[in-house]
Amino acid sequence: MNFDYTPEQEAVKGMMEEFVEKEVIPFAAQWDKEEKFPWDTVKKMGELGIFGTALPEKYGGSGLDAICHAIVAEQLGRGCSSLRGVYSVAVSLVAKTILAFGTEEQKNKYLPGMAAGKLFGCFGLTEPNSGSDAASMTTTAVEDGDYYVLNGSKMWITNAGIADVALIFAKTDKNAGAKGITAFLVDRDTPGFSTKDIHDKMGLKASNTAEIILDNVRVPKTSMLGGIGKGFGIAMATLDNGRYTVAAGCVGSAQAALDYAKQYAKERIQFGKPIAAHQLVQQLIADMAVDIECGRLLVYKAGHVKNKGQRSTKEVCFAKYYCSEMVNRVAYKAVQVFGGYGFSAEYPVERIYRDARINTLYEGTSQIQQLIIGNFELGVSAFV
Amino acid sequence: MEIIVCIKQVPDTTEVKIDPEKGTLIREGVPSIVNPFDEYAVEAALRIKEEKGGKVTVITMGPPQAVDALRKCVAMGADDAVLVSDRAFAGSDTWSTSYTLAKAIQALGAFDLILCGKQAIDGDTAQVGPGIAEHLKISQVTYVQKVLGVKEDAIEVERGIEGGYEVIETPLPAVLTIDKSANQPRLPSMMGTMKALKKEIKTLTARDINVKEGFYGMDGSPTRVKRTFTPPPRKGGRMLGGEMEEALRELVKILREEKIV
Numbered sequence: 001m002n003f004d005y006t007p008e009q010e011a012v013k014g015m016m017e018e019f020v021e022k023e024v025i026p027f028a029a030q031w032d033k034e035e036k037f038p039w040d041t042v043k044k045m046g047e048l049g050i051f052g053t054a055l056p057e058k059y060g061g062s063g064l065d066a067i068c069h070a071i072v073a074e075q076l077g078r079g080c081s082s083l084r085g086v087y088s089v090a091v092s093l094v095a096k097t098i099l100a101f102g103t104e105e106q107k108n109k110y111l112p113g114m115a116a117g118k119l120f121g122c123f124g125l126t127e128p129n130s131g132s133d134a135a136s137m138t139t140t141a142v143e144d145g146d147y148y149v150l151n152g153s154k155m156w157i158t159n160a161g162i163a164d165v166a167l168i169f170a171k172t173d174k175n176a177g178a179k180g181i182t183a184f185l186v187d188r189d190t191p192g193f194s195t196k197d198i199h200d201k202m203g204l205k206a207s208n209t210a211e212i213i214l215d216n217v218r219v220p221k222t223s224m225l226g227g228i229g230k231g232f233g234i235a236m237a238t239l240d241n242g243r244y245t246v247a248a249g250c251v252g253s254a255q256a257a258l259d260y261a262k263q264y265a266k267e268r269i270q271f272g273k274p275i276a277a278h279q280l281v282q283q284l285i286a287d288m289a290v291d292i293e294c295g296r297l298l299v300y301k302a303g304h305v306k307n308k309g310q311r312s313t314k315e316v317c318f319a320k321y322y323c324s325e326m327v328n329r330v331a332y333k334a335v336q337v338f339g340g341y342g343f344s345a346e347y348p349v350e351r352i353y354r355d356a357r358i359n360t361l362y363e364g365t366s367q368i369q370q371l372i373i374g375n376f377e378l379g380v381s382a383f384v
Numbered sequence: 385m386e387i388i389v390c391i392k393q394v395p396d397t398t399e400v401k402i403d404p405e406k407g408t409l410i411r412e413g414v415p416s417i418v419n420p421f422d423e424y425a426v427e428a429a430l431r432i433k434e435e436k437g438g439k440v441t442v443i444t445m446g447p448p449q450a451v452d453a454l455r456k457c458v459a460m461g462a463d464d465a466v467l468v469s470d471r472a473f474a475g476s477d478t479w480s481t482s483y484t485l486a487k488a489i490q491a492l493g494a495f496d497l498i499l500c501g502k503q504a505i506d507g508d509t510a511q512v513g514p515g516i517a518e519h520l521k522i523s524q525v526t527y528v529q530k531v532l533g534v535k536e537d538a539i540e541v542e543r544g545i546e547g548g549y550e551v552i553e554t555p556l557p558a559v560l561t562i563d564k565s566a567n568q569p570r571l572p573s574m575m576g577t578m579k580a581l582k583k584e585i586k587t588l589t590a591r592d593i594n595v596k597e598g599f600y601g602m603d604g605s606p607t608r609v610k611r612t613f614t615p616p617p618r619k620g621g622r623m624l625g626g627e628m629e630e631a632l633r634e635l636v637k638i639l640r641e642e643k644i645v
């Protein structure tokens with residue numbers, strides 16, 4: 001067993017730390033306040049090859065391993081959860097899915113642009129009335145000659161408003177349940193495809209979240225991903241990637257919260273000494289530090305399984321469940337260390353606290369993670 | 385265009401720790417970075433190369449761990465990196481450091497331009513860049529805040545001076561020291577970072593660069609640091625409270641007592 005970073009991982013960490021410190025942290029509060037999608041920074045990420053970190057060199061990426069992929073998400077999460085979300089969706093949920101299930105033609109069409117951060121994807125699974133129970137979706141894809149015609153709507157889709165292509169899951173057989181779901185790559189400029197931005201979110205204000213409306217969208221059969229009826233399996237496999245970078249992002253956000261809390265605890269004087277010297281504040285800091293390290297190790301363990309080329313569903317669920325809850329505990333404690341000041345947007349822990357909340361909800365609620373883990377542990381499924 | 389950029393690895397802290405016995409910097413245990421001013425020099429070099437073609441070689445004199453600083457510059461886009469390192473160079477002052485670097489640059493072959501940061505943030509002397517020019521007997525322009533134009537055999541730059549700037553054209557080869565208003569240094573890319581990791585970095589020792597005995601290291605250094613210290617922090621001023629009129633009266637009294645008015 002080896003807990004050291006490899007030279008590549010160390011180098012990625014150093015490079016990302018500098019990027020986040022210079023290009024993200026100084027601006028994150030402003031993006032949040034203005035609900036501004038940070039296009040300039042996203043473009044810079046593209047130019048620096050950040051989106052291509054864990055995509056193969058063949059398609060213009062750097063071909064680095066799963067731990068490097070997590071380090072990128074962790075560092076982005078340290079600076080701005082919204083930006084981490086852009087990365088997670090574009091790379092983990094879409095590019096890696098095309099890589100795993102796409103035809104060579106689809107890979108050549110999308111991956112080089114995605115690795116360069118010039119082409120963005122979004123992941124259209126959730127619907128207004130279909131969340132945890134993904135198989136209950138009502139979006140349909142009806143065969144029509146060499147085409148499929150898609151109708152329906154997708155809800156809470158990160159990046160949908162800015163994406164060039166949407167990975168849409170739709171029912172090709174309404175009576176076949178999960179087995180009747182098929183995945184399609186739908187280009188934004190396809191007639192009948194539109195999006196509507198969602199505002200007034202509690203957090204992730206700098207990320208784009210939108211509804212996708214599919215109104216008689218005709219896509220060629222060549223845009224089908226992974227074959228007819230394979231959609232549900234693709235969606236689940238994809239979440240093994242998406243949840244992984246969510247978990248990594250949580251570790252980074254929590255680390256930022258801890259770092260801010262430590263700094264503040266050393267500066268803030270009460271009862272004649274820095275609050276860092278008060279035992280109950282030390283308890284908060286110690287609990288945060290241990291909690292974060294547990295989460296980080298779960299993420300890297302999942303990455304280790306991925307690097308071996310093995311299925312990582314269980315390890316990813318462990319990491320996503322733990323880290324998403326952990327970042328909420330840590331953000332809560334960080335605000336506690338800041339006292340009343342932590343309740344103000346003047347300090348970044350307030351944003352971290354709001355941004356933390358989504359993590360136990362999207363890409364499978366904590367309860368869904370528990371049910372998946374329960375199934376692994378017991379061999380008894382609580383679904384169906 | 386063959387461009388050499390001289391860089392220095394410095395401690396990443398404003399609180400530089402000093403060995404009280406030797407009067408030299410303690411580098412152990414302090415995270416190291418590329419001297420920030422040198423990053424402006426690297427950026428200036430990369431921009432000239434992008435416009436005119438050629439090659440950018442970064443060079444540093446320092447202990448073996450200084451390769452990390454060189455790798456950072458390769459990650460930014462430098463083509464080649466050279467470490468000048470020898471136990472015999474330890475304790476060099478700015479005179480022998482600039483002599484050693486000049487000899488190393490000569491050993492590398494022909495060059496058109498040498499760029500340095502305007503100064504290092506640890507020693508703050510701003511002497512090594514000009515020293516290199518003197519040892520090589522070529523012209524120099526310090527505090528360059530803008531590169532205006534590069535020709536085959538000359539370069540035109542804007543040089544910062546008190547209350548303004550001068551425009552200077554100098555024949556090549558020349559040494560320029562770059563100020564931070566010159567540009568915004570680029571961040572390393574993912575590909576650059578990986579390229580830098582794999583880059584083989586050449587080390588030049590005293591024997592490789594034809595330095596004269598007694599011109600380098602502690603023995604070759606005409607200056608000695610007698611004492612280095614951190615100045616004591618400024619104490620807070622005195623606050624005069626109470627009513628405005630009373631405070632003013634008190635102020636006038638103090639100013640008279642101190643013979644300021």
